[in-house]
Amino acid sequence: MNIEHFLTNANPSWMQYESDSDIVISTRIRLARNIANVRFPISFTEQDAEQIEHQLMNALLAINRENPNRFSYFKVKDMPQLQRQILVEKHLISPNLARRQKIGAFFLTEDESISILVNEEDHIRIQSLAQGMNLQQAYGEAKKVDRYLSKSIAYAYEDRYGYLTSCPTNVGTGLRASVMLHLPVLTMTKQMNALIQMMTRLGMVVRGIYGEGSDNLGNVYQISNQITLGKSEEVILQELEKVVEQIIQKEQLARKNLLLRAPAVLEDRLSRSLGTLKYAKILTSEEAASCLSNVRLGVSLGLLEPISQRKLNECMLIMQPGLIQQYAGATLQSTERDMYRAKLLQEKLNEQTRNNGEKGEDSYDV
Amino acid sequence: MICEHCKQRHANVTVTQIQNGQQMERHYCDVCAAQYHPFQFEMKEEPASLQQLMTNWFNFVPILKKENVAGSTAKTKACPTCGNTYRQFLKQVKFGCGDCYKTFSEQLPQLLEKIQAGTKHVGYVEEKHLKEKINQQISELRTLQQQAITDERFEDAAKLRDDIRALESKVEQGEEHA
Ligand SMILES: [Zn+2]
Ligand SMILES: [Zn+2]
Numbered sequence: 001m002n003i004e005h006f007l008t009n010a011n012p013s014w015m016q017y018e019s020d021s022d023i024v025i026s027t028r029i030r031l032a033r034n035i036a037n038v039r040f041p042i043s044f045t046e047q048d049a050e051q052i053e054h055q056l057m058n059a060l061l062a063i064n065r066e067n068p069n070r071f072s073y074f075k076v077k078d079m080p081q082l083q084r085q086i087l088v089e090k091h092l093i094s095p096n097l098a099r100r101q102k103i104g105a106f107f108l109t110e111d112e113s114i115s116i117l118v119n120e121e122d123h124i125r126i127q128s129l130a131q132g133m134n135l136q137q138a139y140g141e142a143k144k145v146d147r148y149l150s151k152s153i154a155y156a157y158e159d160r161y162g163y164l165t166s167c168p169t170n171v172g173t174g175l176r177a178s179v180m181l182h183l184p185v186l187t188m189t190k191q192m193n194a195l196i197q198m199m200t201r202l203g204m205v206v207r208g209i210y211g212e213g214s215d216n217l218g219n220v221y222q223i224s225n226q227i228t229l230g231k232s233e234e235v236i237l238q239e240l241e242k243v244v245e246q247i248i249q250k251e252q253l254a255r256k257n258l259l260l261r262a263p264a265v266l267e268d269r270l271s272r273s274l275g276t277l278k279y280a281k282i283l284t285s286e287e288a289a290s291c292l293s294n295v296r297l298g299v300s301l302g303l304l305e306p307i308s309q310r311k312l313n314e315c316m317l318i319m320q321p322g323l324i325q326q327y328a329g330a331t332l333q334s335t336e337r338d339m340y341r342a343k344l345l346q347e348k349l350n351e352q353t354r355n356n357g358e359k360g361e362d363s364y365d366v
Numbered sequence: 367m368i369c370e371h372c373k374q375r376h377a378n379v380t381v382t383q384i385q386n387g388q389q390m391e392r393h394y395c396d397v398c399a400a401q402y403h404p405f406q407f408e409m410k411e412e413p414a415s416l417q418q419l420m421t422n423w424f425n426f427v428p429i430l431k432k433e434n435v436a437g438s439t440a441k442t443k444a445c446p447t448c449g450n451t452y453r454q455f456l457k458q459v460k461f462g463c464g465d466c467y468k469t470f471s472e473q474l475p476q477l478l479e480k481i482q483a484g485t486k487h488v489g490y491v492e493e494k495h496l497k498e499k500i501n502q503q504i505s506e507l508r509t510l511q512q513q514a515i516t517d518e519r520f521e522d523a524a525k526l527r528d529d530i531r532a533l534e535s536k537v538e539q540g541e542e543h544a
Contacts, residue, residue, distance in 0.1 A: 039448050040461060040462055040464075042462055043463065150492065150493070155492060159487070160487060162489055163487075164467055168474075168477060168478060168482075169482075171478075171487075172488075227482055229485070230482050230488060231483050231484070231489070232488050232489045233489045286372065
């Protein structure tokens with residue numbers, strides 16, 4: 001599979017199911033692993049790096065022969081900046097790996113649900129993505145690859161500390177589980193700060209969706225476990241699931257209240273956002289994210305025409321600067337990007353409206 | 367002035383907000399101001415009850431414990447494999463290699479208690495590791511068994527033989543699962 005496949009595809013097959021909740025967007029599992037008796041990337045040599053890549057390649061060649069999960073292999077240093085950026089925007093590789101000059105590689109399955117990052121902060125990071133709330137499934141997939149690799153690779157592992165990692169925040173299980181949530185009304189009603197503080201005390205981390213340190217652009221938050229040592233994988237996943245369920249209930253309640261208290265104002269605001277997406281000629285990523293968030297909320301509350309979550313997820317993805325330029329087929333200055341973004345989102349949403357038109361007015365009630 | 371929200375663009379809009387009965391001035395750029403303006407609903411969801419709810423979730427035990435700073439005597443010891451000292455580790459917050467965990471075993475528990483839920487791995491056990499450990503136990507038991515036979519303690523030897531068999535079947539099972 002060549003890299004173009006992964007760059008142009010804004011609707012990978014793992015994203016194609018409609019999830020049952022419009023609040024949960026996706027689930028991500030990451031397992032951090034290192035190879036025994038080889039120094040960690042922070043202090044190893046380029047030779048070490050090469051050898052690790054080779055080991056993984058050999059291990060995965062075997063998996064490709066007997067497994068439908070075929071992996072494609074890419075070296076980071078061979079890739080132009082824009083390609084790296086797009087892969088980060090699609091959450092297929094980390095910003096950290098994308099910045100690498102000499103070392104670093106990754107393996108991707110065709111459906112983009114599993115990626116293996118090589119020589120990032122740790123030698124090996126297995127990542128698995130799933131639509132909606134699917135912690136068990138995503139963990140199961142990551143674990144399959146992990147068990148497979150462990151057949152031919154001796155991991156750095158110790159009785160006392162479990163999987164040894166470069167950073168002590170990952171040691172033990174090496175497991176980071178994350179769920180992406182769309183929480184527009186908790187944000188709007190200013191309940192997020194209190195929630196974030198509480199989650200921190202529960203050993204959870206909350207981040208914006210568009211990378212580390214980013215704001216809650218589009219009101220999408222990523223909730224992850226902070227603890228990796230002293231708790232089993234099962235407990236870590238269960239606790240995250242519980243927290244997420246509680247947050248979902250909170251958001252649902254807040255939505256109900258908002259709808260009761262200010263229905264007309266809300267409908268006006270959300271409709272205007274749809275109007276903006278459909279008719280604006282210039283859209284910054286902030287405005288696009290905010291409008292898409294409102295439209296998502298409006299659709300879910302039945303205040304706007306139905307638009308599939310799949311379509312909205314795709315719009316959220318392609319409005320990012322790297323993907324915009326990929327779609328435009330050219331490097332664009334920021335103003336040009338804002339113009340192209342408006343055009344692209346308009347096209348996407350009009351496709352949708354046409355399809356709805358064919359179904360007729362009744363589709364509202366479905 | 368820089369926009370309070372995006373912290374990138376120049377702030378040229380002042381928004382006055384009423385928060386908890388207090389008037390507050392906020393400075394935003396055009397772009398951020400346009401986004402903020404629409405939503406002025408101040409939903410009075412009692413934060414106290416929310417806090418209560420969250421605290422009660424899993425009988426939460428605070429992770430952050432006050433801890434004495436680790437003694438500085440052992441801090442100059444360098445890892446024989448990667449050459450890192452504990453001081454260097456603290457600066458980078460990254461270990462240079464797996465052996466650092468052994469090298470800094472004195473300081474580690476204090477650090478891990480602050481950032482983790484414990485200092486011992488209770489998750490998945492590597493199969494190979496499990497096998498190795500059992501094999502080691504088996505060879506230790508075999509030595510004891512030999513000794514018992516030499517000493518003509520045949521009952522002990524028989525018991526040891528059963529223990530060894532039990533462990534051996536464990537290893538075989540592990541191989542089937544792998
Ligand atoms: Zn701003
Ligand atoms: Zn070391």
